[in-house]
Amino acid sequence: MQRLVLWDVDGTLLKTNGTGTDALHRALSRVVGRTPPEPLAYAMGTLDPAIVALHLEALEADPGIHLPAVLAASVEELHAARDELVQRGEVMPGVREVLAALADRDGVLQTLLTGNVRANAILKTSAFALDQWLDFDVGAYGEDAEERHALVGVVLERVQRLRGRSFDPAEAWVVGDTAHDLACARRSGARCLLVDTGWGLPDGAGKEADAFMADLSDTAAVVDVILGP
Ligand SMILES: [Mg+2]
Known part of the structure; x- marks a missing residue:
């Protein structure tokens, strides 16, 4: 067996409990200069690159240009927020x-x-x-x-x-x-x-x-x- x-x-x-989404929003803010006014609705279980693409489209930013940078920034932001992640x-x-x-x-x-x-x-x-x-x-x-x-x-x-x-x-x-x-x-x-x-x-x-x-x-x-x- x-x-x-x-x-x-x-x-x-x-x-x-929101630490991941907050890190993504900070990454969007860094790379494209803006974030969605409200958290975007998307199906839980969607792959991260697709979630980032959805956010970029909602912000009228081109995923073809910005997606790799936002993904990389979201990793940096989550690493920087490790203590907060453990707390929240x-x-x-x-x-x-x-x-x-x-x-x-x-x-x-x-x-x-x-x-x-x-x-x-x-x-x-x-x-x-x-x-x-x-x-x-x-x-x-x-x-x-x-x-x-x-x-x-x-x-x-x-x-x-x-x-x-x-x-x-x-x-x-x-x-x-x-x-x-x-x-x-x-x-x-x-x-x-x-x-x-x-x-x-x-x-x-x-x-x-x-x-x-x-x-x-x-x-x-x-x-x-x-x-x-
Ligand atoms: Mg799950």
């Missing part, structure tokens, strides 16, 4: 216990599958000391594909190339909190554990997932689901 656990970051492992942010219930319990099991490899760019994903999870259980090098991040569902294949390839391990998509669990996470798993043949963090889950999405929980606080139940048949 082996399992590849692909963790979403925002809403699933942790919440930044929070690890979701049960996450530390589940990460630790799964890390103790033979055959389990845990990494990130997230719309965050790699630098921000590592910063956020490391700020809350979750990095000890995650193999970042085989993860897949916002800059690795145009669409979230393609990120599963990116992880499988990296695991094979960097760790010499081969996983079938059915041995992979996407753990997430939005319809994007579910669609990502469905389109790639992975399984999906959805957690209801109150963001972005349409009615009925829980029933479509392979497993659905209000949160991850029942460590034994989560481990049973992931290691189950």
